[in-house]
Amino acid sequence: MCDACGCGDRKVVPVEVHAHLLADNDRVAAHNRAHFAAAGVLCVNLMGSPGSGKTALLEASARALRGRLRLAAVSGDLATDHDGERLRAAGIPGRSITTGSACHLDASMVHGALHDVAWRDADVFVVENVGNLVCPAVYDLGQAVNVVALAVTEGEDKPLKYPVMFRKADLVVWTKVDLLPHLPQVDPRRLQDALARTMPVPRLLRASATTGEGVDAFVDWLVERRALLAARALDAAPGARRGADARAR
Numbered sequence: 001m002c003d004a005c006g007c008g009d010r011k012v013v014p015v016e017v018h019a020h021l022l023a024d025n026d027r028v029a030a031h032n033r034a035h036f037a038a039a040g041v042l043c044v045n046l047m048g049s050p051g052s053g054k055t056a057l058l059e060a061s062a063r064a065l066r067g068r069l070r071l072a073a074v075s076g077d078l079a080t081d082h083d084g085e086r087l088r089a090a091g092i093p094g095r096s097i098t099t100g101s102a103c104h105l106d107a108s109m110v111h112g113a114l115h116d117v118a119w120r121d122a123d124v125f126v127v128e129n130v131g132n133l134v135c136p137a138v139y140d141l142g143q144a145v146n147v148v149a150l151a152v153t154e155g156e157d158k159p160l161k162y163p164v165m166f167r168k169a170d171l172v173v174w175t176k177v178d179l180l181p182h183l184p185q186v187d188p189r190r191l192q193d194a195l196a197r198t199m200p201v202p203r204l205l206r207a208s209a210t211t212g213e214g215v216d217a218f219v220d221w222l223v224e225r226r227a228l229l230a231a232r233a234l235d236a237a238p239g240a241r242r243g244a245d246a247r248a249r
Contacts, residue, residue: 022138022139025106025107025108025139025140026107026140028106028107028108028111028142029107029139029140029141029142030142031107031111031142032107032110032111032114032141032142033142033143033144035114035142036125036142036144037229037233039119039120040123040229040230040233041119041120041122041123041124041125042123042124042125042144042145042222042225042226042229043124043125043126043127043141043142043143043144043145044124044125044126044127044143044144044145044146044147044222045127045129045136045141045143045145045146045147046058046126046127046128046129046147046149047129047132047133047136047137047146047147047148047149047165047169048129048131048133048148048149048150048151048175049131049132049133049150049151049154049158050131050132051131051151052131052149052150052151052154052175053149053151053175053176053209054083054128054129054131054149055075055083055086055087055128056175056209057149057173057175057207057209057215057218058071058073058087058090058092058126058128059086059087059090059092059209060207060209060212060215061215061218061219061222062090062091062092063090063215064212064215064216064219065219068219068223069123069124069219069222069223069226070121070122070123070124071092071093071122071123071124071125071126072092072093072094072117072118072119072121072122072124072125072126073087073092073093073094073117073125073126073127073128074094074095074096074097074110074113074117074126074127074128075087075094075095075096075097075128076096076097076099076104076105076109076127076128076129076130077096077097077098077099077130078098078099078100078101078102078130079098079100080096080098081095081096081098082096083096083128084096087128093117093118093119093121093122094117095113095116095117097109097110097112097113099130102130103130103132103134103135103136104129104130104132104135104136104138104139105127105129105130105136105139105141106139106141107139107140107141107142110127110141110142111142123226124222124226127141127143129141133158133162133165134162134164134165136165137162137164137165137167137168138164144225144229145170145171145225146168146169146170146171147169147170147171147172147173148165148166148169148171148172148173149172149173149175150172150173150174150175150191151174151175151176152174152175152176152177152179152180152183152186153176153179153183155186156186156187156188156190156191156194157190157194158194159172159191159194159195159197159198159199160194160197160198163198166194166195166198166199167198167199167200169199170201170203170225171203171204171205171221172195172199172202172203172204172205173204173205173206173207173214173218174188174191174204174205174206174207175207175208175209176208176209176210177206177207177208177213177214178208178210178211178213191204192204205217205218205221
């Protein structure tokens with residue numbers, strides 16, 4: 001169990017200590033968010049179970065970008081640089097964050113990694129979180145959006161079993177859909193129903209890194225969200241409201 005995030009025995013991890021740790025994390029997350037906003041970089045927290053296809057989705061996205069966006073990433077792992085190596089081989093500047101025993105990334109880990117990644121040269125900076133459907137949902141990293149990768153092999157009930165993860169998701173990518181013909185027991189309607197019960201605004205995208213299905217749609221979503229971020233930054237810029245009022249007159 002991870003004592004840092006409070007998912008262990010509550011007798012061992014007092015609630016007030018947990019609250020203090022989260023408050024400190026939120027302070028660093030706000031600092032990270034200010035960095036990303038100032039640089040005009042969309043930060044994506046990509047979460048999902050081990051083997052859900054997070055890294056494969058990023059590899060496929062890098063192939064599909066065709067110059068539309070520049071990606072950079074960090075990848076959380078307990079012990080290896082395997083995913084970081086895969087990202088770099090796909091042309092995505094990045095590195096791994098090895099946590100040792102922690103079942104999630106926190107804002108301080110991400111902040112420390114920013115010194116070793118050319119994230120300011122990117123349009124989208126992806127934090128590939130540690131494979132877990134519980135703890136990563138608790139920790140704010142300074143991201144603008146949350147994406148959950150859910151493989152078809154995991155079943156349709158995961159949003160109901162792990163609701164906190166899906167309540168905070170802006171997008172769920174249903175990965176490995178090329179396997180659906182071999183999984184007749186998997187009913188997409190049950191997944192849609194589960195998401196409708198958990199996500200505030202249900203949004204599901206079907207994708208396969210193997211066949212390429214849905215990858216362009218995921219890239220389009222990233223382009224859309226970055227454009228929205230840029231528009232909000234422009235509206236919030238000093239003098240933006242005065243200029244808009246002057247144009248209205």
